[in-house]
Amino acid sequence: MADNSSKRLSRRKFIAASGTAGALALAGCTSNPNAGGGDDERSDGDSTDGGDGGGSTEGGNSSTGDGNSEYQNLSGEINVAGSSTVYPLAQALQEQFTSEEMHPDVNITLQSTGSGGGFQNYFCVGDTDFNNASRPIKEEEQALCQDNGVNPVELKVATDALTVVVNNENDFVDEITFEQLYQIWSADSDASTWSDVNSEWPDEKLQLFGPTEASGTYDYFLETVIGEEGPGMRTDYQATENDRTIVQGVQGSQYAMGFFGFAYYSNNTDAVKALSVEGGDSDGAVAPKLETAKSGAYPLARPLFTYPARESLAEEHVAAFAKFFVEQSTNEDIVANQVGYVPNSQEEADEMMSTLESAIQEAQG
Missing domain, CATH: 3.40.190.10 (Periplasmic binding protein-like II)
Structure with a gap:
């Protein structure tokens, strides 16, 4: 990698x-x-x-x-x-x-x-x-x-601060690395459970929700996390252009993950939990916030x-x-x-x- x-x-x-x-x-x-x-x-x-x-x-x-x-x-x-x-x-x-x-x-x-x-x-x-x-x-x-x-x-x-979210009842992960996101979302990943990514996480099936290939959020995540010349995104996730569907999908399963723009997270903080992200130029995991996007500390900040x-x-x-x-x-x-x-x-x-x-x-x- x-x-x-x-x-x-x-x-x-x-x-x-x-x-x-x-x-x-x-x-x-x-x-x-x-x-x-x-x-x-x-x-x-x-x-x-x-x-x-x-x-x-x-x-x-x-x-x-x-x-x-x-x-x-x-x-x-x-x-x-x-x-x-x-x-x-x-x-x-x-x-x-x-x-x-x-x-x-x-x-x-x-x-x-x-x-x-x-x-x-x-x-x-x-x-x-x-x-x-x-x-x-x-x-x-x-x-x-x-x-x-x-x-x-x-x-x-x-x-924007592209935000990775999990279910509010998820009590085993609060932060995630680029490498772990790559393992979860890349086309060459063989991870089907959370424990496949981290042995300390539950042996429960990953349930993934995200945007379609028509989305700029998809393109940005692909280029930034997977790499422009990488294997591409896995296809066995629930893809939608409806960001509310992603929120509802993650909200409905304890072992779900999704990602979208920060505005949709900030309007749904009671429904899903945002993960801090470590990767890119960041030193340690950084939470998605307007302040960290403004400063460039958050590794998934992007222009709109x-x-x-x-x-x-x-x-x-x-x-x-x-x-x-x-x-x-x-x-x-x-x-x-x-x-x-x-x-x-x-x-x-x-x-x-x-x-x-x-x-x-x-x-x-």
């Missing part, structure tokens, strides 16, 4: 650099009671209901969207697909942007399709204006977009993205929502307190806004 570890190390350095540059202080962060499960309840593609979105900011952009003051009397449709991990953040911003106080005549349709499913089936074939992603776009996805005249604009909007199509930015209402998404990426109340992710630093947001404004200028001439 030494070769796999060395490949994972380079990946971890990239993720740590992406997730820690100047992030805001996050003392006292709490989760949004509506953050988890948003993708599950509306994954059929219907637009979400409007709402006030709530919340003030701490050290950044106005949550009322003053940065979009040049866009008035907007109307039109915006279609968004992609990552279930980014979905709760997109939903919170959609609710504010389409509120009566801002742009009630804009209708935003959100779909939770998985990062890869969104790129492959919707965004890169020109059927959506945005694709949310919990990992960077792949070369083959970029090629598909190019073949269809779609030019994606990469915008980092937050940082949204990708507007440059062509769609020619429409003022689409450009306005893209700018609002970037502006609010520093909003601690929304990103951290409501949803459960690490906000961008102002420096990161400024860099993303510069990228976006250049794309808007190109699109609108």
